[in-house]
Amino acid sequence: MALLHTPAGELGVPAADFSLPGVDGSSYSLSSFSGSTLLLVMFVCNHCPYVRAVWDRLIALRQDFSRQEVAMVAINSNDSHTYPEDSFSNMQQLARTKNLPFPYLVDTSQSAARDYGAVCTPDFFVYDKQRTLRYRGRLDDSPKEPDRVKHQELKEALQALLEGRPLPPLQNPSMGCSIKWRVE
Numbered sequence: 001m002a003l004l005h006t007p008a009g010e011l012g013v014p015a016a017d018f019s020l021p022g023v024d025g026s027s028y029s030l031s032s033f034s035g036s037t038l039l040l041v042m043f044v045c046n047h048c049p050y051v052r053a054v055w056d057r058l059i060a061l062r063q064d065f066s067r068q069e070v071a072m073v074a075i076n077s078n079d080s081h082t083y084p085e086d087s088f089s090n091m092q093q094l095a096r097t098k099n100l101p102f103p104y105l106v107d108t109s110q111s112a113a114r115d116y117g118a119v120c121t122p123d124f125f126v127y128d129k130q131r132t133l134r135y136r137g138r139l140d141d142s143p144k145e146p147d148r149v150k151h152q153e154l155k156e157a158l159q160a161l162l163e164g165r166p167l168p169p170l171q172n173p174s175m176g177c178s179i180k181w182r183v184e
Contacts, residue, residue, distance in 0.1 A: 014132055015041065015131040015132075016112065018115070021105065022104060023088070023092040023106070024103065028103050033073065037068070038126060039070075039073070039131065040073070041073055041125040042073065045077075050121065050175065051122050053143060074104045076106050078121070078179060079180045079183075086180070110181065113179050120174065134157070135157040137174060
């Protein structure tokens, strides 16, 4: 597995629209989250050890902001033919097992990953009410070991945005497995 770091976010760019099926049987688009002040778009998958290490932290993050207008959506853009663990049925199983409190969508065409410029799993994008990119960085300072987390950077960014405080101009990149692009 190739370890990648995300490039610096092009802050201020608009969120790309998408129309993707969720493991819950519903279809979601950017407008599905129009009622929220902030939108966290997460590119994840089932098989990557970096994502496996953060699922519980992502669920806790959802719980931390459950009373605030923060929407979260997880998107799996990996080629499931090459990586069967990332298949839709396995995504459904993971969502049930983890009781995911946010939509988990499949991007079979990989167009959402391309439109967002996602490069690895996990890859995090935070958009404000106008759906402009305000944060692209890592979840926290310990990609694989939750007990070593000292700085919850994504959580801090969400809180700052909700409070109207500025974010630091330099955001630490996320790191993880490369998106598994389909080979034509």
